[in-house]
Amino acid sequence: MYAYDEIDRTLVNERVSEFRDQVKRRLSGELTEDEFKILRLQNGVYLQLHAYMFRVAIPYGTLATNQLRALAHVARKYDRGYGHFTTRQNIQFNWIKLAELPDALADLAKVGIHAMQTSGNNMRNVTSDQWAGVAPGEIEDPRIWSELIRQHTTLHPEFSFLPRKFKIAITASDHDRAAIKIHDIGLRLIKNEKGETGFEVLVGGGLGRTPFIAKTIKHFVHGRDILSYIEAILRVYNQYGRRDNIYKARIKILVHELGIEKFSREVEDEWQHIRNPSLQIDDEVIEDIRSRFTYPAYEKLPHMPDELRQAAADPDFEAWRKNSVAPHKVQGYSIVTISLKPTGGPPGDATAEQMDALADLVDKYSFGEIRVGHEQNLALPHVAKRDLPALWKALDKLGLATPNVNLITDIIACPGLDYCSLANARSIPIAQELTRRFANHELANLIGRLHINISGCINACGHHHVGHIGILGVEKNGEEVYQITIGGRADENAALGTLIGPGVKFDEVADVVEDIVEAYLALRERPEELFMDTVRRLGVEPFKERVYATR
């Protein structure tokens, strides 16, 4: 867990009273919408199709149970009883009334939650691996560095009025669960030969209208220099970034237009210029942050407790365990992923009741700590293996034990035309239909790891470009049409998918996905060959043929 200090708490409370005043002035007509819009966006408030939408930050995806209960409370009291977990370690409430927002913010502030840096052209909340601090083989807890960057950039003038929004992600494991290659800056925590902590720095990733995979700009920046190096990147960006054209304003465009070599030279020059000892981070600062992240008092537990051995006889338990339970750095413990992708349900939604009940389970089984990941699922980071069977039973009762983590029904989808004012087409009903088509978990297991990502417009909030199968909704003559890509991926081997052909209608999408999957099952050389591997081996052609032969 992380303990905020007094300065943060004061800041959060001040923001609430400031916003309360702004809302009052807006409702009285003293502020026009034009004047108010930037203020509400700074507090995470968007306007959607049916209502205001309220986006709350979950820094590096770590939540304490009192915070989860506060989110449940907001869902119940001010919204329609549920919240939506997003791909950027946020939660969104879809039905908030502007007049009640200050109260909701105040209730969240009591537990240290806020909505700063969830919208606007500023530094967004720094995301991190949801398994941070517990993944085996991790070099060091990346959240220490997320927090350092957060402290440095929160409300920093230079980072508050950028040409466009700016997103940073950090990972410290070989397997990248933070999707760093699709962020404006991606940081991979590594050690140099001397054993010192530093970062491989990647820059210019992003999806949207013009997708790019981030490129490495420097192979090693020492940890103590990371703030000045990021600042140098931002200065070059601020200097060149296209404020005149919203579509060209992201750093990915700048990196692309200047070329990575020239861009890195510019950054290097700037860095040499500003890199003085005053910008170096003292070890004490890092140690102070490190000391605020606390880890549970783990017990010495057996690798294979009796409870687990006995439960293994139950095929339902085993099906869940195989997909949802991952190894932990401490023997006798596991990381448990909670699927928010029930069959027929909207991906990423959780009801107030589920959140409250989950908070109780987290207190009982995960030392009061829960995580939010970019796949729109949750994770319990510290579960003793002996507790797994009991936890599974309790989760199952709550509808939170769907055994589909990382399988074809573990779909990432944006809100789409059901909620979003920018959408061209619906996303959620497509996801729902797909979860019904592949509801047979044995079949889903047979298919193996396969990520489907759906966006309702080119803004790509559902990361469709990097889905193994990506689905993008567009509008054509007033009708919803969906473009299908295959071969994308968001991990350490990030790649953009390839369009397989003309768009298909709403009713056909699930059929097309079935065709692609059938083609894969027929084409794979052996059961262990994953969808991605087959696509890499054979390209998109055979899939294209299969899909369009009969259409």
Add this chain to the structure above:
Amino acid sequence: MTSPLEQKKIKIAGPSVVTANRTWDGIVVYRTAAKSWSADLSEAAIVRNSDEAKALLAESVADDVGAIGPYIAPVQVGADGKVQPGNLREQIRRSGVTIGQPAQV
């Protein structure tokens, strides 16, 4: 979202209304002939040519305390005079999400 500014050159293809979101709670509202807002599409003022549309929009934009983001949206008027949203987006805005909401299922 289409801003009113982008709609300066207003051309409408058929019967239309002005719709927006009510300021204090964000719900979908329609401009009425009585220069006010209603959550009920059947109470919306229907415009049938560009000049009418322009005038209705201008008046709606001016009422910034009442509702935000006003724009012109197509409707279909049946033989019986019944007004229906003219496209899927507006249908969803009027009738709500096309999916079950988790708290209700």
